[in-house]
Amino acid sequence: MEKFQRYYLSFLLLIVYTNTIAQVNCNAVEGENCKKACEQYNWASDRQDSRESREAFDKAVGLCHDFSSSYMEKVVPYLKNEDFLTWKILIDKAVAVDPKMYLGYRDWSKFQFLWDYKEAIRDLKELKKYYSDDLGRSLNGDYHWDVVRAMPYSALGQKEKAAGFIENPLTSKGYFKGTDDHYQLGVTYFELGRYDKALENFEKQSKENNFAGNIYFKSKVSKIRNKDYLDLKKLALMTYDEGKTMKDV
Incomplete structure (x- = not known):
């Protein structure tokens, strides 16, 4: 009867990044290299999980270290393949660039896949700073x-x-x-x-x-x-x- 008792884990992928990548408006991105990184990201988003897309995301990261979306897309395959060490390095970079966007994702992943409950609580407390009234x-x-x-x-x-x-x-x-x-x-x-x-x-x-x-x-x-x-x-x-x-x- 364990299939009923795993009630918390049935939240699987509650906030884990989906397979659908949203296109970014590159005109709103500041800096020439970051605009190019954005264009690489958009090009790769139509070819997700291919060798070409991974190379393009790598190129985007090289062009602009502040373009968090590229880090995020590099993160996903490592999470799926359970390479949590590489995942941790990349997701920390994405969170450092845009904590409001990616803290929730990192928090859930720590809870769901790493069973790192104390770190999950710490991330949620940090997320609360960006949504002080209501986390939504x-x-x-x-x-x-x-x-x-x-x-x-x-x-x-x-x-x-x-x-x-x-x-x-x-x-x-x-x-x-x-x-x-x-x-x-x-x-x-x-x-x-x-x-x-x-x-x-x-x-x-x-x-x-x-x-x-x-x-x-x-x-x-x-x-x-x-x-x-x-x-x-x-x-x-x-x-x-x-x-x-x-x-x-």
Whole structure:
């Protein structure tokens, strides 16, 4: 049943850079060499993952060390190939040039792929300096950053703090809920042994966006309370087989 318990990791690639590269307006780039770097970047963006594109990104970096987009595109293959040492060198350069743009990406990668929770928390605190009022939502729009911020704290065993981060936006006026905020909060309360609060959130999740993991944790609460849970467990498995799971396209 581990497929249901890996609830935090089902955020896979939440803010990891996508395969679609946006073209840059090179007329807005200052400096002749940086404009040329931008043109190289745009040319390479139509040929992503090819040898020619990698060479062009290298050339763009050589032309302008302050053009962060080129560092970012060099980063992606190393992350995919799990060459985290090279990835770290390049992503740090991209963040140094444009921290507001790339801190979130580096933070999630540290959490998701390196399990470096303390560094993930440090990056989030740094990101907060650029968005002091509201960190906003993840790049895919599914989650508020306060929900994302809860994950490394939970992984470090600071469940109460994690629950607080998720509760905060949920109780804020005008908050637009994510696809499974109540589920995340419910699992956190479940791990704290606060089963009433856990079930309350699982029930709320059922009304908004029910899926296999949510049903499974409802069955776990029922089992702990010595109630009939097998029907819920079977329903969870059936729902999973139907493909009703947490997804990030």
